[in-house]
Amino acid sequence: MMNINSIIIKSIIDSLNAEEQRLLDEWLKTESNKRMYNNIRSHFYDSGSYLFNTSDEDVDKAWAKIGKRADSERKPGKWVSMIRHTWRVAAAVVAFIIIGGGMMWYEDYTRTTPPVLSEDITGAIRESVKADKADILLATDKTADIPSRHVIKPQPISKEQIVEYQLDAEEVERILESKMIETQRAKESWVQLDDGTMVHLGNNSRIIYPERFPKASLFGASSPREVIVEGEAYFMVAHDASRQFIVHTRMGDIIDYGTEFYVSTKSNSTRVALVSGKIGVKSATTQERILQPGQEASIAAGGSLSVAQSDIDRYVAWNTGKYAFHEATVRKLISIVSMWYGREVQYDESLAERTVSGVLYKYADIRQTLESLSLALGVEGKCFNVRNTKK
CATH class of the missing domain: 3.55.50 (Phage tail protein beta-alpha-beta fold)
Structure with missing residues (x-):
């Protein structure tokens, strides 16, 4: 049977069931018990403490810290003082746990985890640059080891270059501060974005991206990480639960949920192949469709969206x-x-x-x-x- 300490605490926060209420009513028939209960209830509300765990184990531990139960009739002043002090200490401890736990959660929630590049990827970067088939732009100072002719110099963009994409007014304003990288017919590019996301850009392609993504916000929704792609690209996206990663194309958007995927906007359509993780794909006329690894989505010029199974080996091979x-x-x-x-x-x-x-x-x-x-x-x-x- 549940002990009276738990019943008293649960009654204060109105969480008693019918059986517990019956036991409390029975216990309160004694005048001394009634006075103790009223004192506890009164000083509990005075302390402003309303948050605690009501499981039997935690309640018993909390009451044990008070010490042996005193006789409320013989030592009412000491008992009331101990109750008041205990609840205030408990409130402080609970607040610390809530704030500390919240900060730990927030730190984890907003942590950005860059993708781990396999030896196949790093080898592909080296070989493509060595063969004069690709240029590179890293967010770090690692470009110091790369010949200057292979270091990409991003170009500024104008509003005219982004009006053709499906963007609202706020998105346009955010992206206007971005830079552009554009590849030629015989060259590819490897681009590392501000958050560590790695983008492999195919030939005759472009990516418009901000030099710095918006930071996570403690209050309200954080602005997403947004880029625009034309041509073909393979994304290895840095994980950040607090900020969506969105790829805008002429035909629709790709919403990333921490993954690797290939995008092509050639042949008057948008094709998206998911290699790992999860993404959402939508057009101006359709709801978001979630893709599973091994699936490929196609958005036609009219906005229709179809999803089918795909052989992703060719996309992985293209990237590596x-x-x-x-x-x-x-x-x-x-x-x-x-x-x-x-x-x-x-x-x-x-x-x-x-x-x-x-x-x-x-x-x-x-x-x-x-x-x-x-x-x-x-x-x-x-x-x-x-x-x-x-x-």
Whole structure:
């Protein structure tokens, strides 16, 4: 049976059940108990203490700190004084715990955790810069080790450059202070944003981003981290629960929930492939759709949005610059090569389901890559034909 200490405390905060109320009423039939109860209740409200845990264990511990129960009839002054002091101390302790716990929660909630770059990623950065296929911009001073010709110099933007995207007035004002990085046909870029997010920008692409994202707010909603993308990009987003990360495109928005994903706005549509984590995708005419890893969303020019399963290997390979495979079909390998180089590769359909194992390297010449594939297949002659750039 619950002890009377717990019943008294629970009655003060009006949390008694029917059985507990019956036990309290029975106990209060004694005049001395009634006077003790009234004194406790009176001094409790005087102290202004209303927050505490009412579980039996915690209540018993709290009462134990008071010491042995005194006889309220023989030592009423001492008992009342102890009750008043105990509740005030308890209030201070509870306030400290609440504030301290709140600060710990807030620190954790607003903590920004940059993505951990794998050796494949760091290797791709080194190889692409070494092959003169990419430039780089890091938020730290690590660019000191990179030749100056490969260090990106962001450009200012104008309002005219962002009015075509689906932005409201507040978003426009925030983004107007941003910078722009734009790649050329033969070059990619690796861009590290203020929060540690790493963006791999494809050729013929651009990203508009702020040099400093808005800080988290203790009061009210924090402003989101927002960028604009045109072309294609692979995002490795820094986790920050307090600030959304939003990618704006002409066709719609991608809302990140801590993840890796690929975005392409080429071919008059927006395609988004989720590699890991979770993202939301929406257009001007649709509600947000949540994607799971291995899914790809497509937003058409009219705003319609569709979601389907996708082979994400080609997106990971595009980002890392290397594709190791075992018994992969020619059809799949050609789709990866076409995506890497932005070229349409024609081939004999009789080869489509032939399989081969090995490693492809993105920064090799496309003709060398296709010649290696021909040798692996054991075919002679010109079985692959590279057409003009399609992107």
